[in-house]
Amino acid sequence: MLAAERRDFLMARLQADGKLVAKEIAAELGLAEDNIRRDLRELAAAGLCQRVYGGALPVSPAVADYATRASVAVSSKERVARVAASLIRPGGTILLDGGTTALAVAAALPHDLVATIVTHSPTVAAALVSHPSVDVYVLGGRLFKHSAVTCGAAAAEAARQVSADLFLLGVTGVHHEAGLTTGDADEAAMKRTLAGRAAETYVLASREKIGAASPFTVLPAAATSGIVTDAPADHPVLHSLSTSGIPILPA
Template identity: 35%
Template sequence: MSKTDHFVSERRALIYAQLLRHGRVLAQELAQTFDVSEDTVRRDLREMAARGECERVYGGALLASGTTVPLKTRMGEMPDRKATLGQAATSFVQDGMIVFLDAGSTNLAIAKNLAVGLKLTIVTNTPAIAAELAGNADIELILIGGRVDPAVGAAIDTTAIRQLELIRPDLCIVGVCGLTLDRGLCADIYEDAVFKRLACETSAKTLAAVTSEKLGAAAAFQVASLSSTLTLVLEEDADRDMIGTLADTGATIHQAVSLSGISSHMQVSKDQSL
């Protein structure tokens, strides 16, 4: 990917974050925000609409209802940030665990950063994650089958649900489209939310690694409430007030910190000064 393509990808990711937060964007305002021409913004919105991320309207765009950005697209967005989250999240994966690894580009980063030598059973419904882990002699890999949804990038149909019902993971690492204080973890697509909800319910604990633009972003369908069985791995720039409120729900909050290219993490509890 060229440097120009990298900037375009980041700009479109930020536009999508605004769509998630506000439900609509205006081309004129976006042009001023990013210091580009309105023609450039309109081109961004046309490309995003072609991928199903928004619906074009006069002067801007609306968030497409019941849709999500395809996994293949998300895999190329914000790789450094997701790698930092992924490395921090792996500290919660312990030797001998049965882990369900849900669909998501950040979850793919988690798979890539698993410590060498850990003896694990990894269950996933996501071919891209399975391909990353295949051939690792320390990992017993179980791939849940069924029809692969082209946007989610994973099997979420009734066949997949029947297989998931038979598994009781120690940890569910769930991918989410949004996180709000009143609704908890959310997803854009109903069938995906149903599958994710079951994965959380059948697991002893749940973890979600969440990029900052998803904090406070509402998605249509609830996946899991905020509780003491939930661990949230957040970015270093996550809103400080929201972190404090999230900690009050009983959820364990960790912030991933990137220091000179080396990822680490720090725990935040409601008693810790923010």
């Protein structure tokens, strides 16, 4: 089998199975495992898969730039946002992450909601201007333009002064083995800091993020209070997470 044929085979298998295990594929094709690992490195370099220990997972479409993500899975994000908004209790203090799903949460909030929302997203903060009874606090720091959020030392220090009832966490990948992932190390660290300041953390996961992975781990799924998603209930990743005791909130 030629190298190009192997790569086509690997991509077809990844699409069908949702993951690739290098050792198993090598045995199936009668090839050295190093050959398969080299193919996976080349596919990952081309942005076609996400390398993980022992193999590869589908790459998340949510790692595209902010403007592109705004047009990806819009109705899916709106469904997730409506359920996530229902978790916010009047009078509570909420940490709301950045990203396009968090922006949809802001749009889904009742106009008469009385709450305090803390965010590191200027776009989310601006979307809350029209909510007269929501106090909005913006965490300052270096602007990470890819996701339109602040991160870095200043933003993390500001976050450590907050104690919240709830954190609505956005990620680019949700997987029972790879955990909750995103595409930037500093952004992942900021998300971990925010999660550590809230009594409960729920993950905002539109269906395209389930079963996908990005390079940097935010948290293990078990470290959260649950996952809000509109992915089918019989999705193998959701089944595995649910079997592990992680609540899945259908949207």
